[in-house]
Amino acid sequence: GGGSEEGSGDGGESASSGDENINIRFAHEEGQGDVQDLYVNEFKNRVEEQTDGRITVDVYTAGTLGGNSDMFTQLQTGAIDFAISSPGFTGTIIPQTQIMAVPFLFSDNMEVNKKVLDESEALYGTLAEKYEEKGLKPFKFWLEGFMYWTANKPITEPEDMKGMKMRGMPTDLIMESYRQMGADPQGTDSGEIYTMLQTGGIDGQENPLFYIYSSNFYEVQDYLMDSKHHIYTTVTVANSDWFSTLAEEDQTLIEDTIQEVNDWSFTMQQEEQEKAMAEIEKSDIEIIELTTEQRDAFKELSAPVRDAYVESGGEGAQEILETIEADIEAAEEELN
Amino acid sequence: MSKKLFLNKPGGEESMNVFDRIDRVWSKIEMTVLSVTTILMSLMLVGNAVSRYFFSRSWGFSEEIGQLAIVVLTFMGIGYAARKGMHIEMSGFFDLLPKKFQRILRLFIDIVSAAVMIFVSYLAFQYVAHLQEIGQVTTILRMPVYLVMAVVPLGFFIAFLRYLTDFIVNITGFRGKTES
Amino acid sequence: MTLWAIMAILFIMLFLNFPIMIVLIATGLIMMMTMAPHLDYIVFVQQMISSVEAYVLLAIPMFIFAADIIVRGQTANRLLDFVRDIIGHIRGGTGIVTAATSTLFGSVSGSSQATIAAIGPPMRNRALQYGYKDSHIMGLIVNSAGIAILIPPSIVMIYYGMLTGTSVGDLFIAGVIPGIFIFLGFALYEYIIAIRRKIPVEPKTTWSQRFKSLRGAILTFGFPIIILGGIYSGVFSPTEAAAFSVLYAFILEVIVFREVKVRDLFPIAASTGVVTSIVFILLAAGGAFSWIISYLRIPQALTETVLGNDPTQLQVLIIMSLFFLVSCMFVDSLVAIAVLTPIFFPLASQMGIDPVVIGILVTMQATLGTVTPPFGVNIFTACAVFNKPYMEVVKGVFPYIIIFMIVNVILILYPDIIIAYRYIF
Ligand code: NA
Ligand code: NA
Numbered sequence: 001g002g003g004s005e006e007g008s009g010d011g012g013e014s015a016s017s018g019d020e021n022i023n024i025r026f027a028h029e030e031g032q033g034d035v036q037d038l039y040v041n042e043f044k045n046r047v048e049e050q051t052d053g054r055i056t057v058d059v060y061t062a063g064t065l066g067g068n069s070d071m072f073t074q075l076q077t078g079a080i081d082f083a084i085s086s087p088g089f090t091g092t093i094i095p096q097t098q099i100m101a102v103p104f105l106f107s108d109n110m111e112v113n114k115k116v117l118d119e120s121e122a123l124y125g126t127l128a129e130k131y132e133e134k135g136l137k138p139f140k141f142w143l144e145g146f147m148y149w150t151a152n153k154p155i156t157e158p159e160d161m162k163g164m165k166m167r168g169m170p171t172d173l174i175m176e177s178y179r180q181m182g183a184d185p186q187g188t189d190s191g192e193i194y195t196m197l198q199t200g201g202i203d204g205q206e207n208p209l210f211y212i213y214s215s216n217f218y219e220v221q222d223y224l225m226d227s228k229h230h231i232y233t234t235v236t237v238a239n240s241d242w243f244s245t246l247a248e249e250d251q252t253l254i255e256d257t258i259q260e261v262n263d264w265s266f267t268m269q270q271e272e273q274e275k276a277m278a279e280i281e282k283s284d285i286e287i288i289e290l291t292t293e294q295r296d297a298f299k300e301l302s303a304p305v306r307d308a309y310v311e312s313g314g315e316g317a318q319e320i321l322e323t324i325e326a327d328i329e330a331a332e333e334e335l336n
Numbered sequence: 337m338s339k340k341l342f343l344n345k346p347g348g349e350e351s352m353n354v355f356d357r358i359d360r361v362w363s364k365i366e367m368t369v370l371s372v373t374t375i376l377m378s379l380m381l382v383g384n385a386v387s388r389y390f391f392s393r394s395w396g397f398s399e400e401i402g403q404l405a406i407v408v409l410t411f412m413g414i415g416y417a418a419r420k421g422m423h424i425e426m427s428g429f430f431d432l433l434p435k436k437f438q439r440i441l442r443l444f445i446d447i448v449s450a451a452v453m454i455f456v457s458y459l460a461f462q463y464v465a466h467l468q469e470i471g472q473v474t475t476i477l478r479m480p481v482y483l484v485m486a487v488v489p490l491g492f493f494i495a496f497l498r499y500l501t502d503f504i505v506n507i508t509g510f511r512g513k514t515e516s
Numbered sequence: 517m518t519l520w521a522i523m524a525i526l527f528i529m530l531f532l533n534f535p536i537m538i539v540l541i542a543t544g545l546i547m548m549m550t551m552a553p554h555l556d557y558i559v560f561v562q563q564m565i566s567s568v569e570a571y572v573l574l575a576i577p578m579f580i581f582a583a584d585i586i587v588r589g590q591t592a593n594r595l596l597d598f599v600r601d602i603i604g605h606i607r608g609g610t611g612i613v614t615a616a617t618s619t620l621f622g623s624v625s626g627s628s629q630a631t632i633a634a635i636g637p638p639m640r641n642r643a644l645q646y647g648y649k650d651s652h653i654m655g656l657i658v659n660s661a662g663i664a665i666l667i668p669p670s671i672v673m674i675y676y677g678m679l680t681g682t683s684v685g686d687l688f689i690a691g692v693i694p695g696i697f698i699f700l701g702f703a704l705y706e707y708i709i710a711i712r713r714k715i716p717v718e719p720k721t722t723w724s725q726r727f728k729s730l731r732g733a734i735l736t737f738g739f740p741i742i743i744l745g746g747i748y749s750g751v752f753s754p755t756e757a758a759a760f761s762v763l764y765a766f767i768l769e770v771i772v773f774r775e776v777k778v779r780d781l782f783p784i785a786a787s788t789g790v791v792t793s794i795v796f797i798l799l800a801a802g803g804a805f806s807w808i809i810s811y812l813r814i815p816q817a818l819t820e821t822v823l824g825n826d827p828t829q830l831q832v833l834i835i836m837s838l839f840f841l842v843s844c845m846f847v848d849s850l851v852a853i854a855v856l857t858p859i860f861f862p863l864a865s866q867m868g869i870d871p872v873v874i875g876i877l878v879t880m881q882a883t884l885g886t887v888t889p890p891f892g893v894n895i896f897t898a899c900a901v902f903n904k905p906y907m908e909v910v911k912g913v914f915p916y917i918i919i920f921m922i923v924n925v926i927l928i929l930y931p932d933i934i935i936a937y938r939y940i941f
Contacts, residue, residue, distance in 0.1 A: 031678055031679040031680075031681075032679060032680070032857070032858045032861070032862075033681065058813060060810075060811075061679075061854070061858050062679075062854065063675075063679075063850070063851070063853075063854030063855075064810045064851075064854050064855050064858075065807060065810065065811060066562075066563055066566050066807060067566060069472075069566070070562060070563065070566050073466070073558075073559070073562050074559055074562075076466075076470070077466070077555075077556035077558060077559060078554070078555075078556060079555050079556065079559045079811070091475070092472050092473050092474065092475055092478075092481075093470055093471070093472045134470055163392055165388075170396070170399070170475055170476070171475055172396070172475065172476055172478070175396055175476075184388075184392050184393065184394060185394070185396075186394060187394075187396060187399060187475075187476075188753070189399075189570070189571035191570075191571075191671055191674060191675060191850075192571070192671075192753055192754075194674045194677075194684055195669045195674065195753075195754075196753055198669075199749065200749070201751070201752065201753050213681075214678065214681045215677070215678045216677055216678070216681075216682075216683055216684045216685070219683060219684065219685050220685075312478070367783070367786040368782075368786075369789075370785070370786045370788075370789025370790060370793070371782045371783070371785040371786035371789060372785075373789060374577060374581055374785035374786070374788045374789045374792075375781065375782075375785050377574070377577065377578075378578065378581060378759060378762045378763075378785075381574065381578065381755065381756060381758075381759030381762075382759045382760060382762065382763045384756070384759075385752060385756040385759055385760060388756075389751060399571055399574075402571070402574045402755075403569050403571060403574070406568055406569065406573065406574060406577065406792070406796065407565060407568060407569060409577060409789050409792045409793055409796065410568045410792070410793050410796035410797055410799075410800055411793075411797070412789075412793070413789055413790050413792065413793020413794065413796075413797070414537070414793060414797055416790055416793070417790055417793055417794050417797075418535070420790075422790065422794055422900070422903070423535035423536070423537055423538075423794060423797075424535065424536050424537075424794060424798065424896050424899045424900065424906055425533050425534060425535050425536060425906060426530050426531065426533065426536070426890060426906050426907070427533055427905050427906055427907050429531045429532070429533065430532070430533035431907070441532060441533065444532075445532065445533060445534050445535075445538075448534070448538070448542075449534065449535060449538045452538050452541055452542045452545075453538075455545070456541055456545075456560075456561070459557050459558055459560060459561050460558075460561045462557075462558050462561075463558040463561040463562060463565075466558055485565065488561065488564075488565060
């Protein structure tokens with residue numbers, strides 16, 4: 001038994017030609033069939049097909065190798081080679097990544113967000129360096145859709161948010177942003193969200209649509225707010241030592257494939273949102289789309305979080321924030 | 337159970353007294369750590385729940401302290417439980433063996449356990465060094481993670497000392513018995 | 517080959533009476549060194565730590581602490597006196613009440629281990645006074661606490677629902693019927709055993725006696741109110757309810773009954789800490805052990821070998837149940853589900869098996885896995901909480917496991933029973 005003893009391509013001999021058999025261990029944070037899983041499997045299929053199986057990819061879904069921060073360490077120590085690692089979970093190690101926790105930073109035009117995530121110097125210059133310092137090579141940032149609010153009452157103006165027990169990812173910037181919006185933020189463990197929503201222990205939560213659907217939160221909530229207050233961003237990373245031992249052709253092949261999958265993922269995530277929305281619409285949850293004025297009211301309230309980011313984001317945070325803000329503005333001008 | 341019998345072995349009075357004294361003081365320290373951690377954890381969780389429902393304000397840090405406390409309890413308790421022979425084992429087959437074999441086997445178990453514990457302690461030490469190197473902090477309090485995780489190698493190291501002590505005590509006791 | 521040799525070492529070490537913690541750590545590390553030598557071994561330590569860090573686990577030491585306090589005080593006795601006066605004259609009553617209480621408590625706390633910690637000690641004390649055999653009553657507690665996972669709320673079902681996109685609401689409803697079946701099986705067994713072993717009954721009490729013990733016990737009803745009421749009304753999460761039961765135990769025993777002094781709390785807390793450590797170091801070692809198994813993709817390799825091509829629906833259900841059962845014996849059920857669900861779910865659902873059926877069968881195996889020797893977290897917890905040797909706890913679990921198994925086999929053979937609720941509601 002156990003036909004899995006061959007090590008991955010970390011033999012150490014720096015092969016210069018791309019003819020070595022390579023097994024890539026690729027982990028992500030989501031369940032089977034979720035957006036990240038589709039992304040990684042697309043990468044697997046393309047790479048395996050292009051190399052006729054010379055390069056193989058083992059996909060590890062959420063939980064099989066531990067939680068998010070576990071995955072990060074395993075990537076650093078080379079236990080896994082590749083991962084989808086969301087900045088939301090890495091703020092404790094790379095504080096600069098908390099930029100992705102600032103609400104209302106991104107545009108309500110998804111094309112703008114796509115362009116910025118694909119190109120911004122803030123991400124591929126300063127922020128990428130911070131990843132490199134921790135032994136990781138970030139390839140591409142990409143997105144998994146707008147974040148939505150769910151609750152048992154409509155949330156359209158700051159008054160509605162007042163005193164609400166709102167669940168967000170338990171990081172200090174996200175907690176702070178809900179405090180600024182007047183809510184009583186909760187860092188409820190993700191395994192407890194469903195029960196707490198059902199029993200009313202928390203009043204609402206935020207997540208991308210496909211996750212609200214796959215985790216069944218819509219079953220226990222009355223209202224879904226299309227608030228566009230945030231997008232869920234993530235990044236494809238590799239262990240940089242491992243990556244540098246690969247033959248140059250293989251490095252290029254992998255980088256090109258990631259770029260292809262990244263472009264593909266933009267349409268894919270849109271389709272996943274649409275599928276999720278179609279299913280959610282079949283339930284009796286009421287869907288409310290926030291107007292620009294309504295969004296702006298929340299945006300104004302949460303503005304101080306940007307200062308909080310500069311303060312706790314470590315060296316280079318200010319630069320990252322300013323660059324990305326400028327890039328978003330430029331992209332909006334170009335595309336709107 | 338058989339462990340307790342061995343500890344009452346005769347001989348080596350002088351050295352045992354020093355041994356005993358260190359042992360007693362150390363057990364006290366362990367008990368204090370465990371007890372304070374448990375109480376702190378209760379205060380945090382109760383405090384958070386009270387604050388949440390009566391004052392509509394959550395203590396973000398209470399969950400975090402609770403989770404760190406559980407790490408402290410888990411690893412700081414190993415040594416004490418080893419000393420008291422409280423770790424769970426499947427004793428069925430062992431109990432059927434003749435006393436003499438039980439003693440030899442007990443020696444073997446103690447020395448292997450000691451070896452495993454010192455090795456894991458070393459790995460845990462490396463892990464803590466890694467945490468220090470990457471400078472990871474806790475989510476809410478932004479406290480260096482390695483400071484808390486230092487209890488992990490420490491806990492395993494104490495367990496190593498416990499098993500080693502048991503081994504030494506038992507092997508001298510065993511020799512005394514066979515010689516007489 | 518290597519894998520089988522390591523498994524052999526594991527069982528030999530267990531037999532030779534090594535602490536289970538040492539066995540899991542040693543074999544896990546050997547597996548890592550021989551089968552994945554390129555790994556940085558600190559991952560092993562990291563996995564041990566993160567296996568105990570889960571927030572939901574915090575409820576366990578809290579319930580242990582609350583139980584430790586009330587066992588030294590009067591709460592437990594007052595409550596049990598009341599129960600005795602009401603049903604003590606019924607044959608098998610104590611056993612049935614133990615099963616019912618464990619099931620109920622387990623169903624809300626969502627954690628079998630917390631259930632054993634919280635109500636195990638008082639239940640066991642009283643049953644011993646009534647002439648029950650210790651291993652019998654421990655076996656009963658270990659198993660009825662296991663029902664916790666089947667009856668909502670259930671973390672296992674929520675997790676499965678998340679991984680597969682199955683409605684958690686449907687899973688919750690579907691779990692109730694098998695849960696009740698098993699409880700009824702236990703109750704029937706208790707009744708029969710009480711008659712066969714001639715376990716004495718208490719004389720029937722007068723209504724004035726009952727009223728008196730009700731008055732004595734009235735404050736202790738705060739516990740079920742806090743826990744059941746608190747969780748179901750959404751005032752508390754299970755973890756918070758556990759913390760509140762510590763507060764309530766403190767108020768009752770230290771301030772109202774004054775049986776426990778403030779300074780007594782320190783040794784009580786220390787003992788809670790040790791018991792927690794004994795249980796949690798096994799969770800930690802088991803977590804690291806299962807990490808290396810899933811890293812090496814051993815389940816995937818085994819399934820391919822075992823299932824072959826073109827299996828029937830029944831074969832898939834049987835093999836799937838076996839895999840989940842064996843895995844849940846060794847590792848935490850959530851880890852087993854994370855590893856195995858992606859392997860079996862697509863296969864089973866493509867064959868037209870209802871996702872709810874798969875989910876309930878998976879949950880059944882998770883439940884069974886916690887109560888079955890050689891590895892079972894509930895057994896370990898009982899050893900630690902009751903301070904009893906492993907063999908004595910294990911001796912009593914078999915009759916209940918057989919009842920579990922009967923229900924399990926019926927559900928595998930007639931999976932339509934699981935979705936029968938759709939015709940009822
Ligand atoms: Na439950
Ligand atoms: Na088991």
